[in-house]
Amino acid sequence: MNTLLEIRNLQTAYGPSQVLFDVSLEIREGQVATLLGRNGMGKTTTVRSILGLTPARSGFITFAGQRIEALPPEQIAVRGVAVVPEGRQIFPNLSVRENLIAFAANRNDSPQPWTLQRVYELFPRLKERQHNLGNQLSGGEQQMLAIGRALMTNPKLLILDEATEGLAPLLREEIWRCLRLLKDSGQTILVIDKYVERLIALADQHTILERGRVVWQGDSQTLQAQPELWKRYLSV
Template sequence: MSDALLEIDGLRAGYGGSQVLFGLDLRVAPGEVATLLGRNGMGKSTTLRCLTGWMAPSGGRIRFAGEDVTGWRADRIARLGLAIVPEGRQVFPNLSVLEHLRAFAANRCGAAEPWTADRVFALFPRLKERAGHLGQQLSGGEQQMLAIGRALVTNPRLLVLDEATEGLAPLIREDIWRCLDTLRQSGQTLLVVDKYVKRLIRLADQHSIVERGQVVWRGDSAALAADHGVWHRHLGL
């Protein structure tokens, strides 16, 4: 029996007659921070859509928290303990910050110290100051903080972050990186999709690089930091 929290084996998927994933494999252990890296259009978003239940794969298997969740609906996978901070934030424009955090609050996995609105406000004091503001009244950075807080109050086994620092001002981006480091230190399992490789090397334990729908390189932060040829070949950096 594997001790991985997430196991993706031989994942295949596509859109219409266009195949995007060609047997992708991925592992994330409990308490680990893992990344999924690659140029645009290489299959990262499709992988996340299959993982979160928004897209049915055409082949392969996804196991999460000891269950074969291949083809499960998104809500069922979420109840098993998977939460995503989606690209583009997707906060509700007519719900306040506090309403977001109360509406999504749950502790289905029995966290000993569950995330609550108060804990999120301690993590992001800026949100506490704006607790009564509607989603549409927040800046982009504040919306991103809220999207992370909204995911955290579900108390997930695995938190997936899809381009969580994309399009943010540098100071706000640093706030997000500090948040992710705090989550790492707390033992939260993370799967991060982002382009800032230097910061990810400092944050993550393991990295997987996707190219043309397959993982073409995997290794730890020391290995990735030491091989800039991998950056040039597969990430265009």
Template structure:
């Protein structure tokens, strides 16, 4: 579904990615791992056309790297960015319906009723403005908003960062449910124990390069990789 080859990226004169290769198949959940500042968000931003990058990025066999940034979500990629970036002056309902679409004409599309079934708490807060929500509720809203675009690929950058433990569990429950539904997902998170349970494969970044890739079972048993590249 998504194939990234020899991706390099820079912020001005500072190069941050050095030949990243990454693939995600239909229905796969893939983890993108590494310590802070190693290039995870830069890889996502490059994929979404939001920073200066070169290389080949293909989605369903079609080049994304030649598209304007606004056309990449239209191609079928939904982004839950680090920091959530919901609309603070819109209500929960307005946030959800503002960008809702079903360009792929899915038979059972994500709609308001369906995302509220996934996140019942949002149903209790439909009339509240975005800036009246807790951090966990804002993350639920960001995920639900992305789902309302009915993406083929859902990307989550720092899925549970800064959230209370119970809210984290709710987010992991959501991602597990999405996996069961066959949703393709690329997820960045530091909670390795939960990520290993739902992800099929992982890529580990170190200083803008992929230094390890393998399955969840391989990563779970490779304590050396965990210590070298993921430990604090």
């Protein structure tokens, strides 16, 4: 598998406050990878740096063989990076259908691109609610819409930041089902979430951040076998 995303020695700051210190990771095409760590350890800042929202102070980010750390967010998005942000951020005054159509673009030049029909097949509830406005949806339905909206861009890399946060158990299961289907279809995914057991079952590799530094990287089998890592770096 070819490397899709490579981050090397990334350092990022908000003004004088440095947040990331020499963060490095690599994701290959078709892999599901995670960023793990307690709140405030640099996970979302890493995502923001990938997206160009919080530019790197030093280090480099390569996506699909091209350096992107100095590019504006819109150029990074056009290259095939899509995010399902924490808080969903859907358009409240547009219908479900309009939210999806607004982001339609085959940026991956896929022979089988994501379309309205494919998104409705993945999330039948969205088809049922396609004429409802975004602010008329439940939290779980808004999360499905946020994922569907990202998929409509046909991304090479799909990033999910706390996609199951605040959802009822049955709706969380719907999101995990969706992620498994996306993985089986070959979609490359980067996930931030707190449900480590579910991530171990889903993902190929994991990176743990502590105070803006990478403190562990490895595969699911190794993480499963080292519960002391969970207690040290992930438990509240």
